[in-house]
Amino acid sequence: MKKCGLFPVVCIMLLSAVVSVAADGKKNAGSDNADTVSLNSAASGATVKCESGKIRLVLQGGPGTFRLYAVNKDGTAVPVLVDYDGFTSTYFMLRAGKAEYKLNESNGVGSGAVKTDTGGKLLYAIPKTADVAIEFTFMKTNPDRDDDMLRVKITVTNREPRTDTFAVKGVFDTVLGETTGTHFSTARTKSVNSETQYRTMKNERWIISQGSGYGVQLLLDGGDITPPSVVTLGNKDIISLPLWEPVATTTRSFDNVMSYNNSAVAVNWEKTAVKPAESSSVVFYIAVSADGENPEGGAYLASLAGAGGLSAAEPDGRPAPAAVNQSDTAVKQPAPQPVSDAKPKTGVPFDVITEEKLDPEYIRALISRINALEDDDKSVNRDELLRLNAELDAILAKLRQR
Incomplete structure (x- = not known):
């Protein structure tokens, strides 16, 4: 109905x-x-x-x-x-x-x-x-x-x-x-x-x-x-x-x-x-x-x-699918679990966010630097990685306030 x-x-x-x-x-x-x-x-x-x-x-x-x-x-x-x-x-x-x-x-x-x-x-x-x-x-x-x-x-x-x-x-x-x-x-x-x-x-x-x-x-x-x-x-x-x-x-x-x-x-x-x-x-x-x-x-x-392409339309203009069996490609349903109502968690603060750091090109460069550090398992600087992630999170928080 x-x-x-x-x-x-x-x-x-x-x-x-x-x-x-x-x-x-x-x-x-x-x-x-x-x-x-x-x-x-x-x-x-x-x-x-x-x-x-x-x-x-x-x-x-x-x-x-x-x-x-x-x-x-x-x-x-x-x-x-x-x-x-x-x-x-x-x-x-x-x-x-x-x-x-x-x-x-x-x-x-x-x-x-x-x-x-x-x-x-x-x-x-x-x-x-x-x-x-x-x-x-x-x-x-x-x-x-x-x-x-x-x-x-x-x-x-x-x-x-x-x-x-x-x-x-x-x-x-x-x-x-x-x-x-x-x-x-x-x-x-x-x-x-x-x-x-x-x-x-x-x-x-x-x-x-x-x-x-x-x-x-x-x-x-x-x-x-x-x-x-x-x-x-x-x-x-x-x-x-x-x-x-x-x-x-x-x-x-x-x-x-x-x-x-x-x-x-x-x-x-x-x-x-x-x-x-x-x-x-x-x-x-x-x-x-x-x-x-x-x-x-x-x-x-x-x-x-x-059907070899698109199916015919019903009188109300909606495409009408042909009758088929259940799709063999369906993914098995995971076991039911309660949906979480949790909100994003707060992390390391980064207080100084200027307008220049809200520029898309700056953000792209920041993400590229974080990616490069994460990809380098041997010489990764954990302190720098934490600092850059905190900066990125602070930028996100400021953008959400706009």
């Missing part, structure tokens, strides 16, 4: 929100009419709640965030991504030329939420730059199942007077695997417990975070999925650094001085040149599971491969 609703007041969705934002990506009370963007059919303060089958999706128009839950057989919804701080640690970013915009922050980015017949949309407006629509569509991994998957389509429309390049990035703050012996798994690798970076997902196909009887799966190759340019599994604080492409060191754990077992996934897609008033899109899927089952996105991809 599918049900979608708006709260706190249903009629708020009948209004057209006019959000004034400055073109340079920062608030500007003196912006003129040219800087005013209308988010049609969406109220900037509205919250859209949709539930279908095993999925509960909550879109918050104000901060521009989404909350994702797996619903068990008793009707209890459990978050499959980190839920503290209003899910703001999971977000999308847009790169327009050389400018980067985090789409769940109000600093110059107008946002709204709207329901659709098959799910919901988050809408963002960056004046004189771009409009972004993220459409979430409920789907089934198998015709015999309840809805247990979302098709996510991110569309960027160029609002500049000239052709420009645009790229999209998604950061997903995972939690389910952090209390198990397996942070992540893929179609080819049963257990990933250290930083890893993939330049192609043709073999790995997907990323699964699973634990406590629940799971979430990012499908990143196959069918109409847009191939990512790079996928990074790493410490959440490292992935959240202001570097468009995260830095990863193979075999480095998901710990740092400030946090323990704190992993996340970053997905970068290739930049695309877009003409004025035209659009480009990327597509991927998110499958969920509950009650000790595995996410079945692999079965959906197998059905597409068996």
Whole structure:
């Protein structure tokens, strides 16, 4: 059974929100009419709640965030991504030329939420730059199942007077695997417990975070999925650094001085040149599971491969998967364990952080130095390594305060 609703007041969705934002990506009370963007059919303060089958999706128009839950057989919804701080640690970013915009922050980015017949949309407006629509569509991994998957389509429309390049990035703050012996798994690798970076997902196909009887799966190759340019599994604080492409060191754990077992996934897609008033899109899927089952996105991809490509669409426009058996590539469910509510741990302080040290190039050089020290087992200077990690943690803490 599918049900979608708006709260706190249903009629708020009948209004057209006019959000004034400055073109340079920062608030500007003196912006003129040219800087005013209308988010049609969406109220900037509205919250859209949709539930279908095993999925509960909550879109918050104000901060521009989404909350994702797996619903068990008793009707209890459990978050499959980190839920503290209003899910703001999971977000999308847009790169327009050389400018980067985090789409769940109000600093110059107008946002709204709207329901659709098959799910919901988050809408963002960056004046004189771009409009972004993220459409979430409920789907089934198998015709015999309840809805247990979302098709996510991110569309960027160029609002500049000239052709420009645009790229999209998604950061997903995972939690389910952090209390198990397996942070992540893929179609080819049963257990990933250290930083890893993939330049192609043709073999790995997907990323699964699973634990406590629940799971979430990012499908990143196959069918109409847009191939990512790079996928990074790493410490959440490292992935959240202001570097468009995260830095990863193979075999480095998901710990740092400030946090323990704190992993996340970053997905970068290739930049695309877009003409004025035209659009480009990327597509991927998110499958969920509950009650000790595995996410079945692999079965959906197998059905597409068996059909020789994309399946036909249902009358409501949703792709219809062919009937298939359970995927043989599913990873065995780890033993259920309680999900930890622990926050990042505080480490060695580093008091003097200047503006120069917040520069992305400085941060990249700092990480490269740390990586070089960690790779040199024979002559590693433990004191220097501790000091540099403390400096990096202090930089992260200061960036989070902005």
